[in-house]
Amino acid sequence: MATVHETLEASTRKNTILKSHDRYNESGAPLCDAFVIGIAGGSASGKTHVAHEIVRQLGAIPSVVIMSQDSFYKWNSPEQIALAFANEKDFDHPDSLDLDLFAKCLRDLKRNRQTNVPVYSFSLHQRLDETQYLYGAAIIIVEGILALHDSELRNLYDLKLFVQCDSDLMLARRIRRDVAERGRDVNGVIDQYLRFVKPSFDNFVQPSSRYADVILPPKENMEGINLVVEYIRRKLAERSSNLRERMALTERLLSHTSTPVPASSVKYDTSIESMQRAAEGLGVQLLPQTPQVRGIYTLLRDEKCSKEDFIFYADRLATILVEKAMEALPFEKSETTTPVEERVVGQRLAAKEVCGVTIIRWGGPLERGLQRVLRDIPLGSLLIQPEPNTSEPLLMHCMLPACVRERHRAEEAWVIVLGSQIGTGSTAFMTIRILLDHGVREDRIIFLTFLIARVGGIAVVRRAFPKVRIITGAVDNEVKEIWRMDGGGEGVKGQGKGRKDWKIEPGLGDIESRYF
Ligand SMILES: Nc1ncnc2c1ncn2[C@@H]1O[C@H](COP(=O)(O)OP(=O)(O)O)[C@@H](O)[C@H]1O
Numbered sequence: 001m002a003t004v005h006e007t008l009e010a011s012t013r014k015n016t017i018l019k020s021h022d023r024y025n026e027s028g029a030p031l032c033d034a035f036v037i038g039i040a041g042g043s044a045s046g047k048t049h050v051a052h053e054i055v056r057q058l059g060a061i062p063s064v065v066i067m068s069q070d071s072f073y074k075w076n077s078p079e080q081i082a083l084a085f086a087n088e089k090d091f092d093h094p095d096s097l098d099l100d101l102f103a104k105c106l107r108d109l110k111r112n113r114q115t116n117v118p119v120y121s122f123s124l125h126q127r128l129d130e131t132q133y134l135y136g137a138a139i140i141i142v143e144g145i146l147a148l149h150d151s152e153l154r155n156l157y158d159l160k161l162f163v164q165c166d167s168d169l170m171l172a173r174r175i176r177r178d179v180a181e182r183g184r185d186v187n188g189v190i191d192q193y194l195r196f197v198k199p200s201f202d203n204f205v206q207p208s209s210r211y212a213d214v215i216l217p218p219k220e221n222m223e224g225i226n227l228v229v230e231y232i233r234r235k236l237a238e239r240s241s242n243l244r245e246r247m248a249l250t251e252r253l254l255s256h257t258s259t260p261v262p263a264s265s266v267k268y269d270t271s272i273e274s275m276q277r278a279a280e281g282l283g284v285q286l287l288p289q290t291p292q293v294r295g296i297y298t299l300l301r302d303e304k305c306s307k308e309d310f311i312f313y314a315d316r317l318a319t320i321l322v323e324k325a326m327e328a329l330p331f332e333k334s335e336t337t338t339p340v341e342e343r344v345v346g347q348r349l350a351a352k353e354v355c356g357v358t359i360i361r362w363g364g365p366l367e368r369g370l371q372r373v374l375r376d377i378p379l380g381s382l383l384i385q386p387e388p389n390t391s392e393p394l395l396m397h398c399m400l401p402a403c404v405r406e407r408h409r410a411e412e413a414w415v416i417v418l419g420s421q422i423g424t425g426s427t428a429f430m431t432i433r434i435l436l437d438h439g440v441r442e443d444r445i446i447f448l449t450f451l452i453a454r455v456g457g458i459a460v461v462r463r464a465f466p467k468v469r470i471i472t473g474a475v476d477n478e479v480k481e482i483w484r485m486d487g488g489g490e491g492v493k494g495q496g497k498g499r500k501d502w503k504i505e506p507g508l509g510d511i512e513s514r515y516f
């Protein structure tokens, strides 16, 4: 028998997040749901093969999730498991599946929310205790023998496919696969096939082919798959947006803002009054500009600041920012006994769940400060990187803390987000949107940053998410378009390989490179 580890590997192989990308408008609302493709067909007809071929051909398109109906087999009692091992349990009737849960998970994922999909073991004939977290799909491929049978599921698909295959070919493939991968023997596979698989195919699976938009042949089906992939590409192109570009076009966007940002006559005016005015206009919280804070910025801005000093003072500043964030968290009365046996009334943190989310590299210089103030805080991470051609932010990796991954906990959680500077605002925007998708309340997100560009994407972020608290230590003037060379440093477009990027002026330079 396969080990639980092997079983898990086999059963989760179909539910894979590859990458994810951004698809929201400037108001923070999702532009569109994920595109969902339903693939049905008999057992071993080639549904998984078709799903993987579509993913392979889509290639550069960032996020595709394959959701398998197999994950939704119901929990089985010990008696049912004994029947299953004797090949006497019917796993092909629609009643063997939790179709309601299947539709709920798909609905959530389609609407850009997280979902936690059950994990099923074919070798143990049982749903396992763990679930698989999925989030961020732009395209969802659903595959299963009954994927087109249920009307609730059908209503969620944008495209319906059916893989047509001869019964003898399906039986031959199933014997080979079930013996090799699912811990079965030949006689058992044949018994189960004749008793349950074939009748169910005739009664439920084959009749559902009438709902399909496209019927694919079992072999030599590349031509059909090519057409399907072309169709998906067209649909995605219709939906695409270039948010970062639009966020950087600040004049146009600022004219939309309800709170006008006062213009400064001095090019690089970093005076206290100028920063305070800008922060107020933008609705961001500026750290009190104490001599200490001003002194730290003066050191950090200095191009001659050594790495050692930069790290020390960035950590110090991060600690001050986190201390400021603490003022937003709820505290309650708490009694304690002192070492001299006296009772005193004090305070304790009253938030049920507090966690941090850092954006890999971008939030790194703030992490030590967070952990100094909130020692055991769970810290999740996101990797958001620009798409090479458009510079659109892409979510490449999503490792959120448990209290955000589960929706009922996310609704209670306070989240402190770390990002070193907000220029075009596109990464900040995407991070906030990801947290909202998970159910975190807008007024419980606290965004900490060293620096904001007054004329930049911050206006869009504020307008889209007015309840998010943004705390910064400084507000600088503007965000400028540059050409970032592949090997590092700035260059001129057309002279060497690189990509479009933005930088804040006067700024702190490339904070991550100076810190790491
Ligand atoms: N077009 C194809 N050409 C050759 N082999 C295929 C093809 N489609 C599927 N197979 C093989 O048949 C078996 C079952 O295919 P799979 O896609 O897992 O079926 P399903 O998901 O419908 O149960 C696998 O071993 C797979 O490699």
Ligand SMILES: Nc1ccn([C@@H]2O[C@H](COP(=O)(O)O)[C@@H](O)[C@H]2O)c(=O)n1
Pocket: 042, 043, 044, 070, 073, 084, 091, 092, 121, 122, 125, 126, 144, 145, 197
């Ligand atoms: N414990 C189980 C659960 C399901 N099956 C069979 O799996 C088939 C569906 O999966 P495909 O990948 O082939 O689409 C279905 O026909 C069930 O008979 C099983 O054998 N054991």
